[in-house]
């Protein structure tokens with residue numbers, strides 16, 4: 430076992446190491462100014478797009494999407510096991526029963542990501558693997574898997590970030606108390622989080638409580654499209670959201686209380702990343718205001734410890750029931766804010782209240798193979814900028830960013846995913862703009878390292894920089910993997 434202080438890249442929210450990069454070669458278009466020299470080589474050009482020293486480069490996955498072994502070694506069923514086994518819920522009837530068989534192949538997978546130069550690996554822990562019944566007796570074999578995975582990562586110089594909840598709630602809790610409809614689930618989540626803190630904090634220094642509150646609440650409990658497949662009326666849905674926030678707050682405290690060493694805890698939210706559709710001060714101010722309001726149900730509540738007046742007014746009688754004590758728990762200080770950013774939300778200033786308007790995407794706005802994804806790299810600049818400015822957040826992690834594609838193997842057996850290379854370059858350029866201005870973005874995790882089970886899209890939409898050939902599960906790096914490796918190696922956009 431190694432001490433986490435030996436971890437290759439330190440901590441994400443350590444003593445402030447503000448590395449504001451100076452843009453090389455900045456010039457002016459004013460008449461008479463010297464013509465800026467063209468970068469002599471591609472190397473000179475990429476040096477201008479460097480990231481701060483110590484930047485955390487990595488990738489993210491989640492348990493249900495890659496592990497498989499859904500009913501092995503004492504694991505209990507999750508709501509995703511139940512949901513995918515219902516006919517008609519998932520494209521092509523796909524399930525995560527086997528997924529990438531990562532549960533068995535994790536050592537090879539660690540080698541594949543090490544070969545890319547990945548320094549940080551965000552994975553999620555399956556709650557029902559550790560607590561098959563949601564609470565009570567832990568399953569030793571489940572913990573053993575994460576023990577071995579963690580040791581393998583550290584032995585290969587990769588810093589682990591562990592997500593505690595990436596949507597695979599123990600089915601037992603859904604059956605017993607209605608899942609996140611009940612505060613009991615928030616409390617059970619804290620117990621499980623405390624257990625993980627106690628057992629793994631000697632080697633894992635970074636934890637993410639919950640992945641994407643708004644997605645699993647709205648899609649799972651509101652629209653019925655994700656597990657557990659419910660369509661609750663608004664008052665109950667808002668209570669689910671509140672209980673999830675409460676679960677987060679309790680799960681910030683519990684691992685800290687049990688941890689064997691100093692750990693960093695944050696969350697990962699897919700914020701509405703508001704981009705001024707035209708970049709002027711007026712529209713930028715509207716986008717900032719919109720960021721606070723459009724995230725009022727989750728991130729704003731966590732970072733401010735209150736629901737905004739506008740949120741409560743619009744919810745009216747459907748607002749969640751909560752106590753001041755709850756809001757204190759929910760807003761427990763966190764060490765970093767993780768942002769999952771896939772698409773922008775374009776916003777412009779308007780005179781009428783609330784002073785902003787979301788601009789709908791044009792019919793021909795560029796999209797990806799994921800039906801919900803619109804392309805807008807500027808979100809990687811404006812998202813972190815607003816979060817830093819509105820809430821004075823001192824450490825931001827891009828906890829997910831990537832694009833859905835429908836890759837094909839070329840005759841030489843490689844996937845030439847030029848679309849993903851273009852996407853990454855554009856997104857990273859916008860992110861570099863943020864770090865160059867001193868916005869405290871500490872790292873970037875690509876979603877995802879491997880193609881995997883993409884929820885309702887099953888295996889039909891691919892997000893990996895490493896291709897997975899189904900059903901033989903052979904992994905092979907795509908063109909984008911070599912692109913991303915080069916970015917990591919140079920710590921700069923190439």
Ligand code: FCB
Nearest residue numbers: 491640641644876883892
């Ligand atoms: C995010 C999820 C992640 C993955 C990507 C494409 O919303 O957190 O599990 O499915 O989308």
